[in-house]
Amino acid sequence: MLRHIISLLLENESGALSRVAGLFSARGYNIESLTVAPTEDETLSRMTIVTTGSDEIIEQITKQLNKLIDVVKLVDLTEGRHIEREMMLIKVATNGSDQREELMRLADIFRGNIIDVTDASYTIELTGESEKLDAFIDTLAKMNILETVRSGVMGISRGEKGLHL
Amino acid sequence: MELSGGDILVRFLKDEGVEHIFGYPGGAVLHIYDALYKQDDVKHILVRHEQGATHAADGYARATGKPGVVLVTSGPGATNAVTGIATAYMDSIPMVVITGQVPRAVIGSDAFQEVDSVGITRPCVKHNFLVNDVSELAATLKKAFYVATTGRPGPVVVDIPKDVTDPNVKVPYTYPETVEMRSYNPVVKGHPGQIKKAVDMIVAAKRPMIYTGGGVVLGNASAELTEFVRLLGYPITQTLMGLGSYPATDQQYVGMLGMHGTYEANMAMHECDTLIAIGARFDDRVTGKIAEFCPSAKIIHIDIDPASISKTVRVDVPIVGDVSAVLTDMIGQVKAGKARPDQSALGQWWEQIEKWRGEDCLGYDRNSPLIKPQFVIEKLWEVTGGDAIVASDVGQHQMFAAQYYKFDKPNKWLNSGGLGTMGFGLPAGLGAKLAYPDQDVAVVTGEASIQMCIQELGTATQYDLPVKVINLNNRYMGMVRQWQQFFYESRYSHSYMDAIPDFVKLAESYGHVGMLIDKPEDVEGALREAFAMKDRLVFMDFITDQEENVYPMIAAGKGQHEMHLHSDNERELA
């Protein structure tokens, strides 16, 4: 049961997202995360899906995705060298100056930015691999987390080759 | 030329070569119906229920190879069509279904007769479209026909909001000759390296087996398949969907395989060392228990859809491509190569297969005082010279038709295999009869199935479609009863239907001929009489042995070699 990051170029049409999401639910495939946004070419969206499954299941997933008429191109990033990133916004209650100091220090260690400040809270922006975001949350175990928002994973291959038409 | 959306639609159908469409009107498609009224190039067949429209278009497609076309209104029109769309989807049948939609301005407001047709049909279509602007209509329709008929065929839905067909909004129309879709490029030619590898394996086989399916019918590759099989001298079996693409009366044919396939076909599958799968999708009714499927075989699989390959069974040599193109390449390579099949090994293999064949697994009690359903099908085959189009419903009668009607040609056997949709038979038969008025069309059905779309007897009257209905009336949902007998200790829970109508009177009330046949000695004469009435629909109600079962049978989840033959095994099964 390996984790795979599958990147797609998708026709930027209404309904394309539901075709992909519907495929996963109808066939019982896992989705850990799914992100989608337009690309520099306005007719295309780029989607990144993180999924887990045996080799056979991943093979079926990529074949079934390729079969969708709205899917223009597909790559399983985990088959080659690649970079993955996820962004998190996390709002933490701050109780006194000790905690505020501590949080600033931790954010610094994790190369996060404090992007919003109130008397009683900090909101931190953090980017990295998912594990790093998990680790940051673990580090805050004793603090009062008010809210977390994660973007889901995006990925790109290393080197000059890219996923484009 | 400036035309309204409604006129564009009708004009496009004509330009696309569509002669018949099957439909049912309603508010959202009234502009289109008005456009139909003004012409007579495209003929509209008014069905009695939208499910009937989809099955009739489907039967038309299965018999002709051309796409079936359906026109229904929004809301209930579209939802009634869903069963037929799913039926076509499971069997990869090319079909274009045009659904009306509420006007664009009110989409999403729970408007009268609004359903999200694109959303509802998404999981059971090859693709679907919502037409957002009349200027896109012709191009979208072209794409729909292109997608439906190329690659692995399938149904495509085009949802058209009512205002897109407004007679007062006209735009220029020219028939789009070509279509461009960057994300859809089905493969036709097989990979030469893979083909070479496969051919080497095929000629080196000692116990080869050829297993073919619906893909050969869909790919119109009967001639290539027949040449390939004869060239090699190997045994061939076909799935329920492949029947007719290789002649059933030929010696090399060992019968259908799978749950109700022949003993020889399933045993040969189980014992073969090289399996050549052609346009078949390793369905669970065929494989049985995957872990015990073809245990000693290397598997070659030719299929146009990569997703069919290694989906349930891992294969050794996958070949993505169109059957006809790939078989042509293979035939060429076998002929050009020096290697030839090992005749002594092949001889031994055939000897073994003939022993299995000697079991006569399709034997049944020919001396019964009751009408045996198998006997009716055998006589049907004789009376029609083995050349009728046979449309079937779903149940025991379907299996008897598949086992005992020896199809020698493709596109003659129309049945719902993947979805197993009761109600399919009659409308599908009507669709085929419309396409081939001069051919005999038999609808083999059961007293339960026929009642699911029986209203289409009216369509048959209106359009003069004289099919012959062969109702194998066992007063049971026989297939359900059989499973209850075997697996639920004969607790026949709700598989008996009381208050079955008098089918003779029912047929007569629609203006047809009804016949009741309840003695074996009357079967042949009645069939001859019915088929002699070329211009009448004859509804033949055969009162058959109530508790006959379909044999052989491999229980669900069992291995291919764990077959049960004849009724003396019944106790063992239960």
Ligand SMILES: Cc1cc2nc3c(=O)[nH]c(=O)nc-3n(C[C@H](O)[C@H](O)[C@H](O)COP(=O)(O)OP(=O)(O)OC[C@H]3O[C@@H](n4cnc5c(N)ncnc54)[C@H](O)[C@@H]3O)c2cc1C
């Ligand atoms: C009551 C009941 C009992 C049944 N019992 C049996 C049974 O005993 N035996 C049996 O076989 N079935 C049985 N079935 C049917 C079964 O459910 C499946 O529908 C059937 O086995 C599938 O047939 P197939 O593999 O030929 O695939 P199809 O559904 O016909 O699929 C065709 C395959 O060919 C491919 N293809 C299409 N066009 C081309 C082309 N041009 N070139 C290459 N490839 C192409 C497609 O991608 C697909 O993979 C039963 C059904 C019912 C309702």
Ligand SMILES: Cc1ncc(C[n+]2csc(CCOP(=O)(O)OP(=O)(O)O)c2C)c(N)n1
């Ligand atoms: C629409 C639909 N509902 C239910 C079933 C389940 N089913 C399969 S066969 C069958 C019984 C069919 O009875 P009949 O038409 O009399 O045929 P027989 O098996 O008796 O020949 C049923 C209910 C189905 N295939 N399709």
Ligand SMILES: [Mg+2]
């Ligand atoms: Mg019955």
